[in-house]
Amino acid sequence: MGLVLPQEIVTERVLPTLRTELATALLERGWTQRAVAEQLGVTQAAVSGYASGKGTVDERLTDDPRFGETVDRLVAGFDSDDLDEYEAMTEIIELIRSFEDRGPICAIHEAEMPALEGLGCDICVRGADDAVAADRETLANVRRATRMLRTSDSIGAFVPNAGTNLGMARPNPVGPADVAAIPGRIHSVRGRIEVPGNPEFGVSEHVSRMILAANEVDPTVLAACNLRTDERLLEAARERGFETFAFDADYEDRTERLRSAFETRATVPRIVYHEGAFGIEPITYVLGESAVSVVDVVADLVTAETEP
Structure with a gap:
């Protein structure tokens, strides 16, 4: 594979996996598919897909304890109505930043773009210095x-x-x-x-x-x-x-x-x-x-x- 931008990893792997895990957890708490769709900003059809096991889940992300901890905080906050959209966005951005600093995003990026292999790349954090x-x-x-x-x-x-x-x-x-x-x-x-x-x-x-x-x-x-x-x-x-x-x-x-x-x-x-x-x-x-x-x-x- 040729050029792959780190933003593509976030868009195509991190966010779909996060939505799948959040939707699944909220449904398990008794939320309706419509309520989950409104909370996550997706269609009800998408939530139906998550419920039937058709959602995207990258285990390289979910295996990291920080991912599960973030999902738990978001779900608890949504369920208790103690977390607004701004606070939720902050949590997600912090998770992504931590994953870009020699974390799972780097591992996925290196696997999909071999030119990065062995570089110890942290260009997302440090820049092209x-x-x-x-x-x-x-x-x-x-x-x-x-x-x-x-x-x-x-x-x-x-x-x-x-x-x-x-x-x-x-x-x-x-x-x-x-x-x-x-x-x-x-x-x-x-x-x-x-x-x-x-x-x-x-x-x-x-x-x-x-x-x-x-x-x-x-x-x-x-x-x-x-x-x-x-x-x-x-x-x-x-x-x-x-x-x-x-x-x-x-x-x-x-x-x-x-x-x-x-x-x-x-x-x-x-x-x-x-x-x-x-x-x-x-x-x-x-x-x-x-x-x-x-x-x-x-x-x-x-x-x-x-x-x-």
């Missing part, structure tokens, strides 16, 4: 880089058994939530790269740690991809003028130890690797300014080592 633009650019860069991985005939041979990942941080990252990566990792199946989904923020652990440690010392480093450590790749990197840096595979305090090592060197090598340990697969990280630039380097290294 610079931070939203940066997030979009970051996710788009990771998507482009992922497509580049898919088209490679050589990278599959260097994907770790546990899978690989490709990540890129938004500018000035402070934690893993600022790094966009592929949820579930990327795997090689019979030499073919399989990507389980679109990039999202906050779904990577190991790649995020590497990016964050490197970025604190060199803010130009925003992206990384991990591969299986292979001496052929390391040698190809050295031949192309890349400095390679070995570190301890132990996970304990890894981010702090990496940061300290980079600070001591005053530089961040673009090829960082370890030889593994008990239960830890040997991994090499390729670092760069963007996910696309990282995959460019990866593709060059693996192509050099698979050419006859």
Whole structure:
């Protein structure tokens, strides 16, 4: 599906579901169909449809406790005549606003407009500010880089058994939530790269740690991809003028130890690797300014080592 405005979600999903639930609850309290129609501003035929189970109900909305609480307050107020139309409208608008702030409206919007997936979009609340633009650019860069991985005939041979990942941080990252990566990792199946989904923020652990440690010392480093450590790749990197840096595979305090090592060197090598340990697969990280630039380097290294 193409362009879907958030207002369409409100008009086509939220309001019909709300009317259905309100009508059903008022009918259960003994209201006539005519009285319900007048109260909700709909036709009596519409209320008859609600009563016969033909109304629209989106469970992604009704499953949220805030929806039921709002319906209960509105029904109680209508039934006791303690709630006028202005107050009812205020209640409904507040519900919609809360649902637009990373709530069910966002979930429905993302499902119907895949371009929003993983963006953490709150444009309804915050507007199209610079931070939203940066997030979009970051996710788009990771998507482009992922497509580049898919088209490679050589990278599959260097994907770790546990899978690989490709990540890129938004500018000035402070934690893993600022790094966009592929949820579930990327795997090689019979030499073919399989990507389980679109990039999202906050779904990577190991790649995020590497990016964050490197970025604190060199803010130009925003992206990384991990591969299986292979001496052929390391040698190809050295031949192309890349400095390679070995570190301890132990996970304990890894981010702090990496940061300290980079600070001591005053530089961040673009090829960082370890030889593994008990239960830890040997991994090499390729670092760069963007996910696309990282995959460019990866593709060059693996192509050099698979050419006859």
